Amino acid sequence: MRQSIAGTEARRLLGGGPVVLVTTAWRGNSNVMPAAYVTPVSFEPPLIGLAVHPTRHTYDMIRHSEEFALNLPSRELLHHCQYLGSVTGREVDKLDLTKLPTFRARHVDAPLLEGCVGYIECGVHDAMTMGDHTLFVGKVLAAQVEQGAFEGTWRLDDPDLKPLHYLGLNYYAQFGERLEARVPKPEEDASEEAGSERREAETEAERREREEEERDRRRREGESGT
Numbered sequence: 001m002r003q004s005i006a007g008t009e010a011r012r013l014l015g016g017g018p019v020v021l022v023t024t025a026w027r028g029n030s031n032v033m034p035a036a037y038v039t040p041v042s043f044e045p046p047l048i049g050l051a052v053h054p055t056r057h058t059y060d061m062i063r064h065s066e067e068f069a070l071n072l073p074s075r076e077l078l079h080h081c082q083y084l085g086s087v088t089g090r091e092v093d094k095l096d097l098t099k100l101p102t103f104r105a106r107h108v109d110a111p112l113l114e115g116c117v118g119y120i121e122c123g124v125h126d127a128m129t130m131g132d133h134t135l136f137v138g139k140v141l142a143a144q145v146e147q148g149a150f151e152g153t154w155r156l157d158d159p160d161l162k163p164l165h166y167l168g169l170n171y172y173a174q175f176g177e178r179l180e181a182r183v184p185k186p187e188e189d190a191s192e193e194a195g196s197e198r199r200e201a202e203t204e205a206e207r208r209e210r211e212e213e214e215r216d217r218r219r220r221e222g223e224s225g226t
Contacts, residue, residue, distance in 0.1 A: 018163040019081050019172065021071040021116070022050065023102075024061035025109040031089035032100070032113065033058040034081050036166055037133065038070065046140040047125055051133040057089035062124065062136055069110040072118035072163045075174060080115075082170050107141040117149040117163050153178065 020038045024031050035058075037051035050068065052059045062068050073081055077100075084094055095102065095111070102111035108121045122138025129135075149161035155178060156162055162174045 017165060018072050018118075019166045020050075021073055021077070021081065021084065021113060022052075022058055023069045023071060023110040023113065024058055024065060024067075025111065026061050026065040029061075029093075030095050030102075030111050031057055031061050032071075032084055032094050033089070034085040034166075041137060045125075048120065048122060048138050048140060050122075050136045050138060051130060052136060053133050059134060061089075063127075065109065066124040067108040067110060068122055068124075068136070068138060069105055069108055069112055070120040070122065071113045071116040072120075073113070073116045074160060074162065075164055076115040076160070077113070078164060078172060081164065081166075081172070105142070106144075116146075117161055118145045119143065 017036075017038065020035045022033050022035050024033075033052075033056060035050060035052065037049075039049050041047045041049045048070070050062075050070070052062065058068075080098060080100065084098070087094060087097075101114040103114065105112050105119070105121050108123070110121070112119050119142075120138075120140055121142040123141055124136055125139040126137040127134055128137075146161055148158060149155060149163075154163060154175070156175055157178075159174065165173045165175065167173055
C-alpha cells in the first residue's frame with residue numbers, strides 16, 4: 001500500500017544530508033544561517049551549489065561579498081541549528097546573541113564555527129535563479145575536517161565526531177555506522193553462473209527422469225492389460 005504526498009513534500013524524501021550552517025561576512029558584519037539545499041555540482045573544478053531564498057539575509061550577504069563558508073555541525077550544536085533558523089540576521093546579530101565561538105577561515109572573511117566537524121570555504125563561481133530560490137555555485141577554496149572524523153568518508157565511529165543530518169521540520173539524526181560494499185569478483189560471478197547452470201541441468205535431468213518413469217509405468221500397465 002502506497003500513499004501520495006504533496007509535491008512540495010518530495011524534498012523530504014531526499015532528506016538526510018548533513019546539516020550545513022552557512023556563515024557570511026560583509027563590511028564588518030557576520031551572519032550564520034542553517035541551509036538544507038546544498039549539493040555538489042562539479043568534481044573538477046570542485047563546485048558546490050547552495051540554494052538561498054532572496055528574502056534571507058544570507059542572500060544579500062553572499063551577493064555582496066561573493067563568498068561564503070559551509071560549517072557542518074556535530075550534535076553539540078543541535079539546538080543551535082534549530083534556533084539559528086528561527087531568527088533573522090537583519091534584526092539580530094546571531095553570533096553575538098548565541099555567543100558561538102568562531103575562528104578565522106583560511107581564504108574567506110566569513111568566520112568558521114567551533115563545534116563543527118567539517119568546513120568548506122567557497123567563492124561564488126556563478127548564481128542563477130531556480131524557481132523561488134537563487135542557486136549560488138561556490139568554488140571550493142579550502143576544506144578541512146576535525147581529526148578522527150573523516151577518512152575518505154565520514155568515519156562515524158565517534159558520536160561526538162559525527163555530522164548532524166537534517167530530516168525536516170525540527171528533526172535531526174546521526175548515522176549509525178559506516179558499511180563497506182564489496183563488488184563481486186569475476187570468478188565469483190563465474191562460479192555463481194556455473195552454479196546456476198548446474199541447477200538448470202539438474203532440473204532438466206529430473207524432468208527427463210520423470211518422463212522416463214512415466215513411460216515405463218504406461219508400458220507396464222499396457223502389458224498387464226493384454
